[in-house]
Structures are given as C-alpha cells and as structure tokens.
Amino acid sequence: MKRIGKVAATAAAVCIAAALPAQAQVLKEFGSFHVGGRQVTLDGYPVTESVFTQGAKPTRVDPNGDFEVEQMYVQYLVPEPTRAKYPLLMWHGGGLTGVTWDTKPDGQPGWMQYFFRQGHPVYVSDAVERGRASWARYPEIFKGPPFFRTKKEAWETFRMGPEGSYSLDPAKRTAYPEGKFPGAYLDQFAKQFVPRWTVNDGPTLAAYNAEIQKVGPAVVMVHSQAGNFGFQAALAAPDKVRAVIAIEPAGAPPPGPALDSLKNIPMLIIWGDNVDKQEIWIRQQPASRAFADDLNARGGKVEWIELPKIGIRGNSHMTMMDTNSDHIAALIQDWMKRNGLMR
Known part of the structure; x- marks a missing residue:
C-alpha cells in the first residue's frame, strides 16, 4: 500500500518527538460507569448453605432471583485543555482487562497516560466478563467454561520469545533478538491475566456498541481480540466511529460491499515483529490484511x-508494554494529527 511510504518517511522524526514531554495536562474530570447488559431471572435452583466468615454460622x-449480567465497565479521564476532537476509547484483548493501557508491568506509564497527556479524553473499558465488569453464573448464564492463560502461552503466543x-x-527464558518486551517483568504481567469465555462475543460487541452510543462520536483504539469488535462497531455506527486504531487485530470483517459504509473512516492497523514465527498470527493476520486491501480498493483510508x-x-x-511503546504511541499520535482528529 502506498500509505506505508509516508509513515516510513516520518517514523524517525516521530521517534524523536516521542522523547519530548507533552504539555502539562490538568485532570478536568474523571469517573466511571457500567453500560450494556441485560436482566436475567433464575428459578428452580437448589438453596444451599455456606460459611462466609471463619467461625460464623452457615448462611x-x-x-x-433477578440478576444484571453482560455489562461492561468504563473508566474515563478528561484533560484540560482537550486537544483531541473526540474521546479515545481503549479496548483490550482476550484474557486481559483495561489494565492493558494503564501502568506497564515494569512500572512505566502506559498509553492511557500517554494519550491523556496529549490532550485526549480517554475511556478505558473492562469488557464483558472481565475485571470490574464482573462474571455471570456458569453454566446457568455463561454457557461455556472459562479459559485461563498460562505464562508459557503468553510468553510464546505474545511473541516475547520463540516456541x-x-x-x-x-533467568532461563530466551527472548527474541532485539525483543522490546521487558522480559524480566513477565511474572508481573501475568498477574493481569483473567479468565475469558469463548461464548460471549455477541454480548461483548453489544456492550461496546452501547458505549459508543453513550459517549458519542469517538476514536476507537483496539488490541488483539478487540480488533474485530472495533471494526464491527464501526459498521454498526459509522456516523459515530470517527477512526479505528487497531494494534495487531485478531480478526476483521470479511471483504465485501458491507465495507462501503467505512470508506470515510480513517483506520490504522499496526503489526509488530516475528509475526511469521508464530502459527496463530500466521493464521490470523491475513484477515485484517484482506479487510484493509478490500476497504482501500473501495476508496477507504486504511494505513497498514x-x-x-x-x-x-x-x-x-x-x-x-514494550520498552519503545512511547515511540509507537507517537507514531499513532502523528497519524491522528494527519487525519484531522486533533484540534
């Protein structure tokens, strides 16, 4: 794609700019809300007894009864001054939570702070079933079992080191040459892992769609599992999704006429190193490439x-979370400026 050349030409300047401090921001407003979800009533299940506190009598x-389930949690920070035209919605990947965007495992500030300091109102979510969004009963409501990620799976699947x-x-873990993930902090990173379900894509997308309707016009930044949710959310609300920034999206809508509604939405898709060395990404990357190629052929604005x-x-x-993450964030920030998303 021709757009790659423009990015390559500015990459060095952007990396230099990443080292420069952003103008100080004041926290104008912060808060949180839950969005999406539905009510479920359970009936006919046996009543039991349990001891909630050691030494107490059974309760x-x-x-x-009635439950609220499949809701999503969103925390927001609004800076003063606000330099971005639209809020930035940050959606995490599978088996993770909004902590993805928060302080990095090595203690350095994450992208939530980076983009806040650049003048973006940031909205960081815990998707359905994750973190402060909470679970629902299994198998009464969530029909499939939860899955739990091991440290080995993360180390290899997330391409910190080879198979x-x-x-x-x-001390015995072997990272990729030139690897930018701070490998000494893998164990700290693993403390962020939470259960995930494979049966909740529908409710999760519904909650993301509800967030967009609540917040209004916004830029959506997605990672991994959330990639397809971001593209689908743009299809559902092309009048409100003003841009999509996808970091290694695990999936995308198939090529076809339905993508015509996305032609005026600028999109940025970023991939890191060693993608060709991990089977899962060899299988998954082509979906987002086919999506980008087809949308560009239809007159879209996708930079790959x-x-x-x-x-x-x-x-x-x-x-x-990589040690050069501020340089990548600066690349994204420059892309947003070039696409008219900043004031």
Whole structure:
C-alpha cells in the first residue's frame, strides 16, 4: 500500500518527538460507569448453605432471583485543555482487562497516560466478563467454561520469545533478538491475566456498541481480540466511529460491499515483529490484511504498518508494554494529527 511510504518517511522524526514531554495536562474530570447488559431471572435452583466468615454460622444461599449480567465497565479521564476532537476509547484483548493501557508491568506509564497527556479524553473499558465488569453464573448464564492463560502461552503466543523458549526460571527464558518486551517483568504481567469465555462475543460487541452510543462520536483504539469488535462497531455506527486504531487485530470483517459504509473512516492497523514465527498470527493476520486491501480498493483510508518494514524492530504482541511503546504511541499520535482528529 502506498500509505506505508509516508509513515516510513516520518517514523524517525516521530521517534524523536516521542522523547519530548507533552504539555502539562490538568485532570478536568474523571469517573466511571457500567453500560450494556441485560436482566436475567433464575428459578428452580437448589438453596444451599455456606460459611462466609471463619467461625460464623452457615448462611442460607439462594441462587434464584433477578440478576444484571453482560455489562461492561468504563473508566474515563478528561484533560484540560482537550486537544483531541473526540474521546479515545481503549479496548483490550482476550484474557486481559483495561489494565492493558494503564501502568506497564515494569512500572512505566502506559498509553492511557500517554494519550491523556496529549490532550485526549480517554475511556478505558473492562469488557464483558472481565475485571470490574464482573462474571455471570456458569453454566446457568455463561454457557461455556472459562479459559485461563498460562505464562508459557503468553510468553510464546505474545511473541516475547520463540516456541520452546519459556522457563519457570526467569533467568532461563530466551527472548527474541532485539525483543522490546521487558522480559524480566513477565511474572508481573501475568498477574493481569483473567479468565475469558469463548461464548460471549455477541454480548461483548453489544456492550461496546452501547458505549459508543453513550459517549458519542469517538476514536476507537483496539488490541488483539478487540480488533474485530472495533471494526464491527464501526459498521454498526459509522456516523459515530470517527477512526479505528487497531494494534495487531485478531480478526476483521470479511471483504465485501458491507465495507462501503467505512470508506470515510480513517483506520490504522499496526503489526509488530516475528509475526511469521508464530502459527496463530500466521493464521490470523491475513484477515485484517484482506479487510484493509478490500476497504482501500473501495476508496477507504486504511494505513497498514508492519513496524519492522519501517525500521522499528523487536515489538511483541503487547506493543503498548514494550520498552519503545512511547515511540509507537507517537507514531499513532502523528497519524491522528494527519487525519484531522486533533484540534
């Protein structure tokens, strides 16, 4: 795609700019809300007893009644002055929460702080079933079982090191050459892992759509599992999604006439290093490439960046946690300026 050349030409200048401090921001407003979800009534399940506090008498536990389920949690920070034209909605990947965008495992500020300091109102969500959004009963409401990620899976699938390079002993883990993920902090990163379900894509997308309707016109930044949710949300509300920034999206809508409604929405898709060395990404990357190619052929505005091809090497799947993450954030910030998303 021709758009790659423009990004490559500015990458060095952007990386230099990343080292410069943003103008100080004042926190004008912060808060949170839950959005989406539905009411479910359970009936006919046995009443039991349980001891809630050591030494206390058993308490009657009745699982029957009315519940709110499939809601999503959103925390927001609004800066003063606000330099962005639209709020920035930050959606995390599978088995993770909004902590993805918060302080990095090595203690450095994350992208939530970075973009706040650039003047963006930031809205960071915990999707359905994750973090402060909460679970629902299984199997009465969530029909499938939860899955739990191991540290080995994260180390290899997130491309911190090659297949077979994980060890329980941190000193024996082998990272990729030039790898930018701070491998000494894998164990700290693993504390963020939460259960995920494979049966909740519909409710999750519904909650994201509800967030967009509540917040109004916005830029959506997505990572991994949330990639397809972001593209689908744009299809559902092309009048409100003003841009999509996808960091290694795990999926995308298929090519076809339905994409015509996205022609006027600028999109940025970013991929890191060693994608061709991990089977899951060899399978998944083509979906977003086909989406980008088809949308551009229809007159769309998709920029596709493979970071190694513009001289930025070593990035893992967790780009926002890598040691050069501010440089990638500066690249994104420059893209937003060039696409008229800043004041």
